[in-house]
Amino acid sequence: MDDVASAGVRFQIMRGNQPAFNLSEGEGSLIAFCYFMAKLDSLDNSGKELIVYIDDPISSLDSNHVFFVYSVIEQLLCAPVRKADGTEAYRYKQLFVSTHNLDFLKYLKRLSGPGKQVQHFIVERHGDSPSRLSLMPDYLKKYVTEFNYLFHQIYRCSIQVQQGDNHDHFFSFGNNLRKFFEAYLYFKYPHGTGRDTATERVMRFFAGDEMAGKIATRLSNELSHLEESLDRGMSPIDIPEIQKIAAHVLEKIKAADPDQYESLMASIGVPT
Secondary structure: OEEOOOOEEOOOOEEOOEEOOOOOHHHHHHHHHHHHHHHHHHOOOOOOOOEEEEEOOOOOOOHHHHHHHHHHHHHHHHOOEEOOOOOEEOOOOEEEEEOOOHHHHHHHOOOOOHHHOOOOEEEEOOOOOOOEEEEOOHHHHOOOOHHHHHHHHHHHHHOOOOOOOOOHHHHOHHHHHHHHHHHHHHHHOOOOOOOOHHHHHHHHHOOOOHHHHHHHHHHHHHOOOOOOOOOHHHOOOOHHHHHHHHHHHHHHHHHHOHHHHHHHHHHOOOOO
16 A cells, blocks of 8 residues: 655565464565566566566575566566567666576576677685675576586597596596486386396496496496495506597487487587
């Protein structure tokens, strides 16, 4: 209701037919966000080049609200407006959205925008030093899920090493392969005997090539642990062996499900 004395606006939050008291932190955040979006829409913004900053709008909200908040931002702010002449216009010139939530970040990558010129940054703080704004690392910026990232690391290990290349992906190959198998093979083969289900799934994946399955299992286990193989940690890794098994993993995925293989390759920007 309008408050004439203070030249402002007052609201009363209701739960059904009763006034709402003792709002949770999440409820307060959601109400503040909705008020901000409504106020932004009610302003006379014609002819203005708006710069909008939304600071972590899902703070203190549960996962059920993540898509809702994204949808509100997309529909009320980011989606283009069709003018009378048939052309499209946008309600803002620049939009900044900050978040701590990786699920919300995934949705933010879908937002519409003028020219779709997007840059991703991350705020980092180490110890007592001041916070620093830097470019977001590729594994957060490029990939919708960690699954795509793991596939890309396996792909990188499968191709020829060029002079001057960074070899970090070879040192992390065992861990990346193990995690990729855990995700990929669980959905492919959800049932197992329970004795050693992870190994069982790998061997089933490499059906007809038992040797490749055993090598993949050994690499994914030994290269991701040093507890009982300290001497291996003192020796150079075997890049040719890693390249061979990485290429074989890709070949098996391609043979088993070419549609998924093409989609995975497309997700990391590699033409097939």
